[in-house]
Amino acid sequence: MNNYQYHIFSPYRVCPLGAHVDHQHGLVTGFAINKGVDLWFTPSEDSQVHLESKSFEEIVDFEMNTRTQVKEGNWGDYARGAKYALSKRFELVKGINGVIQGSLPVGGLSSSAAVLIAYVMAFAKANHITLKPFEVVLIASEAEREYIGLNNGLLDQSCIALGQKDGLLFLDCDTNDYRVIKKHPDMPEFEIGIFFSGLTRNLVNSDYNLRVYECKVAAWNMLAYVDTPLKGFDKTFLRDIPKESFEKTRDIMPARFARRAEHFYSEYRRVRQGVTAWETGNLQLFGKLSFDSCESSIHNYECGSPELIAIYNSMHKLPGVYGGRFSGAGFKGAVIALVDPKNKESIEIEVTKQYLAQFPEYETTFKTYWVKPDDGARFID
Structure with a gap:
């Protein structure tokens, strides 16, 4: 150009x-x-x-x-x-x-x-x-x-x-x-696999905004049960509510809101642990925490189409896969994985085989891409 x-x-x-x-x-x-x-x-x-x-x-x-x-x-x-x-x-x-x-x-x-x-x-x-x-x-x-x-x-x-x-x-x-x-000098090399389900999605018309509102309702429930004044919806965030309030109220609020809050508090802990793992070069632990994040996304946050869950289930136990989870809002889209570059060819073959056996209608649209971390947005000379 x-x-x-x-x-x-x-x-x-x-x-x-x-x-x-x-x-x-x-x-x-x-x-x-x-x-x-x-x-x-x-x-x-x-x-x-x-x-x-x-x-x-x-x-x-x-x-x-x-x-x-x-x-x-x-x-x-x-x-x-x-x-x-x-x-x-x-x-x-x-x-x-x-x-x-x-x-x-x-x-x-x-x-x-x-x-x-x-x-x-x-x-x-x-x-x-x-x-x-x-x-x-x-x-x-x-x-x-x-x-x-x-x-x-x-x-x-x-x-x-x-x-x-x-x-x-x-x-x-x-x-x-x-x-x-x-990146810690002792950390193993990795590449990022992107397994595209073949589905596209529009976040504004998905359940993305609904999940945001559910998290805020969970926060309102906790504040109400512990007799704390409510703030406006736009100023209500789970981060402002101590986990102790959640432990006191999780069994008395509607279950769907308790699950959204459980995801938030457990993900907060996983990120803290993951940062320590990254700082010390422990890619195995970092990857496991990413897997745990995806499990919570499925069961607590309740996102993930059948297609994404199938990709996740096919890749998360394969040799050379350190960790991974849904990418983006997690309703359609893609699954990412941190992998040992030596295994990426066999991983791609096995994930493709298992996924298309379950969803043959995506044979022409399912794709795997391999990428690496890069610098942020910039002008190119």
Whole structure:
């Protein structure tokens, strides 16, 4: 794309530990990976935004200096969402002329967050706005919540903007404190397998938002039972409630809400243990905790389609698989695994055989991809 002035690479992300807790201000971990979204663009002379996609036929055109309208229900909503959030902070007068392309047709890797971050960075560049990486995180997250309509936390955007190829991102979604923990020199080599079920999903129309509300209702139950004043729904988070309150109330609240809270508190513990395992190079323990996270996702958080559960069941006992879990919201999409590179060929063969024996209708759409951790979103020279 040599006819464009700038090139942004915005990676996809995977989260080995810290599933479904960022929206409750929990602890999360993640990697940016070496597959993602490429955006080539040139700043416009005026406020016109003109975008083309290598994945969709529609062309997107809008003005940067006019009020953002309601969603139009196409891929251009992510560009309009980035404009919406950025224009709350800065005056935007210059548009861009660009083309965007994704490198993996896979659900569960937060492609929407990668796209939003690319647009935020591009619009900022065109308007001579300097943003720190965490400012990009906050703006892109706000665009996804307020414009796209997904009640997410900061996990996806943080991994994509802050990731480093030689480390694990550890983020506290309550304080927004984060650090990248370098890979221990004694840690075994690993690659990340992405097993794409063949199903795609739209998080806004899935049970993702419902689970967020269930977690908040669980928190309200605990506060009510221990006679603590309730806060507004938008200010209620499981992170603010001591685990002791959960232990006192878990048997008297409705079971579905108790299961959501159980996932949160157990995942908090698993992330703490996982960070210690990573710091000491114990990939076996780190992987086991990722498996445990997936089990809790299935039984406590109650996500996971039959297809994802089948992939998980086929891979989690194979030689060379350290750990893994559903990727993304966990309703369709993909399953990830941390694997010994020496075993990846046999793992791919066995998972494919077992999965297609159970779901032969996905023979043409089931895919396995192998990726590695990478640096976060950046301009490419």
